[in-house]
Amino acid sequence: MAFGRLKEILLSDLNIDAESTDKLMENLYAEFPMLSHLKLRIAVNQKIISGNTKLESNDIVALMPPYSGG
């Protein structure tokens, strides 16, 4: 799942095979180079993670950018 501008880049929710969040982001950065320019947080099953995290099948990864509007 992606939010904000990230959604505009990824276009839709994706199903991806990856063993860890680092591997997942590596794949995404390769496929969507624009993504690498943006600040974002990664959440696995609704918990924002701070380091590389192992992924199991059916884990839900969300990519969250900051919003500034008010």
Next chain:
Amino acid sequence: MLDLERYDRQLKLHGFGMEGQQKLASARVLIIGAGGLGCPVLQYLAAAGVGNIGIVDDDVIALSNLQRQVLYTTNDVGKLKAEVASSRLRSMNPDISIRVISEQMNTKNIIELLSDYELIVDCTDNFPTRYLIDDACRLMEKTLVFGAIYQYEGQVAVFNIPNDEGLKTSYRNLFPEPPRPSEVPDCNDAGVLGVLTSMIGTIQATEVIKLITGIGNSLSNKLLTINLLNYQTILLDIPAQITSSIAYPTSLADLQLTDYNLHCGMKSERSETICPSSLYEMANLPDTVIIDVREPGEYPKLGFPHLAIPLSNLTEKATQIQQQNIIVICQSGKRSFIGMKLLHEQLGKAYKISHLDGGINNLKE
């Protein structure tokens, strides 16, 4: 004396009652920003009977605001938002006291303004002010109700309330480093659906009322994100650690010396940009050094005393700089701007760091 008839429908609520109403009446809430988010926050808090409301906004009403800032009318265009908002709220609920602060929130006034209130609501529309408010609230241990929007999506979170284990989070736990300017378009550039600001602002007001009266579970340590186009909603746990690779204020003294525009990669309000005509004059001031951040082999060579530290080595060599006044220069003014930012982060605020606008290209012999 509380007007019981006015508040009758919420007094009847289980868990709210007279006790909740009295808590609202004695509460002190500061709303920063009286725009898209601020309007619904102000309306609902005033209507609910929050006893002491402060409104911070130095902006005037524009016609393009009216699509979402529903406290204002066409006749109000050109008037100060905080003034107009307070007069509407006073007629809506004369029982409450409202303080108008038609100033921009900045490092000079924030500590004094925040210390008067127990709960702060961030309804601003830009990152420098958001990081300023967040740092101040974290350092002053003030509860902060955060809201922000992007096109059809909105975020709400509550910061600085310790959980059962004593852990608390702030916006820096969520996004430790500000994004670069232009990375996240604001409403002016990206557009916004009017109802979105009202929905997100209403959730912020809900959190304020819940926190004051002690009902329900707040969004403390959580980030709520809603997408209006498909009602996709996600509630994320915010990590307890701040994992930042850049320096950020860890004391109020630090905060007051921080330039938040610069911190967010924007041009500084302080005169840190030097025009070519004043370069020589500035260079002759005592305790001053010019640093050329171009790579070796770039021309023209400089015909005046300077220190050559290529931008690529600037971070590691920053501590070698002896002087307090530092002028960074490069060919076009681009790398010197980045160099100035790097030095600001590396050396802190005791140094006066500026850069040459337009670079050496702009220097005339």
